[in-house]
Amino acid sequence: MNMKTVKIAGQTVPAIGIGTWHMGDDPAQRAAEIAAIQAGITAGARVIDTAEMYGSGRAESLVGEALQSLDRDQLFLISKVLPENASKRRMEASLDASLQRLRTDHVDLYLYHWRGSVPLAETVAELQRLQRTGKIRSWGVSNFDIADLQELWALPGGDQAVANEDLYHLGSRGLDYAVLPWQADHNLPLIAYSPVAQGDSWGQHLATNATVKRIAVAHDVTVYQVLLAWAIRNPQTLAIPQTSSVAHMTQNIAAGELTLTPTELAALDQQFPRPTKKEALDII
Template identity: 30%
Template sequence: MVLIYRVMADLKYFKKMDRWLPVLGQGTWGVGGGFWSKDTSMDEKWIAALKRGIELGMTLIDTAEMYGAGHSEEIVGRAISGFERDNLFIVSKVWPTHARYDDVVKAAEASMRRLGTYIDLYLIHWPPTEVPLCETMRGLEAVVSRGYAKFIGVSNFGLELIEEARSCLSREDIVAVENKFSLLDRRDEDTVIPYAEKEGMLYLAYTPLEKGQLSKDSFLADIGKKYGKTATQVALNWLIVINPVVPIPKASSIKHVEENAGAMGWRLSQEDWRLISERFRELKA
């Protein structure tokens, strides 16, 4: 596992895309509603939080067609309005019920319409079960060829499935993997993450704070006192140190976004990083 201790404006370089990205992004699960259910009651709060995150350097935003039945993408579209588009990196995902070739293309077009812009990175949200994987991957290639997205990737895929998905492609390649990863869920630590690093891929870590569980951890809070940081910021920094991981905590409010941003601009010492690693190695979420 490669550890990153150089801050350099807190960017990481990803060879597959030939692009620098922020070490911390913004997630939007629950923003705009839940599982295929729309909620507009807090739109302005969510938009303000995302805008503040962009201002603080978290210019990578992750969303999906399933979040809020597409309303999350609409919120992201409103939040990014007025910012220089080339400075942003927008990720969205297609749900497996839309995994057929034509449906993948239609879904990407609909997501682009809701966002009001092209998609930087388009992922299959979960491995398809009713459609051959190669059909889905060819659909993702078509999304790029039509200009709806710049890059493609996969989410919730293990190493074998990632390699199978790559074997289906003829024109594009997988540039990113988005999986659940945190101090309490380290299934990918010795498999997918080293593979992504070797291949020059981005690894997006969702649920990096285990829905707030790590934010309340007293051990992390005690470590944080040495740096003037919170348990949340320590848990995120532990992830940031790992190349090529970019955690995407939820942008739920301006207060939380500002706390998340405090995970950037510094690094845990190697000693503290390893101490935290050992402390949580045997624990499970």
């Protein structure tokens, strides 16, 4: 079996990476969380997604510690800047603090975490400038809806964004109506956060759905591996599930080798239909 890949910022990476939201908060979990991140890389993941917001920097510090024994050149590291720091005056200092916590001299992708009061043109201009310094290799956006993406593309340099990170899973398919078709037309990959819906109201519903369970049995995999395989069925999608368990992390990465059949995808579409009209962007 072959692991699915996605091309972001000119690099081809496995389509399942490692999310770190909620990690780094509990000192008692630190060793287990570091072991899980390292297990994910050993299993074949290359992408680690974090943000200055996660635990007010604690997730970045955790990632920095976890990656010390690994080859930085083989990793694709993503972090994000908060809206209040996404200005010409504050962004570089915010980035420098992230780099210090991450124990690296650059991030491979720096995302504008969500929109705030700073004019989008100013944020884009500063992201472009920081890319020229080498501290970030590429930049993108997060929690952008279709109107945000269209506005971004109309700005000078806006079409240099290399990814948009949004909430996306089988139980939250609003992106399928307009955002994903637009991104496909503009060759802009999606980074899907919370791709198995853990921690939101859909989670238990998805994991106990009879169709999902039947497909899992047919492939001898877990229901969460089915959900991940569904999320990356599009070759322009990178999923970043989070887990503090070595066993679950290994299963997550292995889901990149699972291909659902057209019949199975149709059955999931019937259970969880794609939207027929524009929906509000889901954010958690």
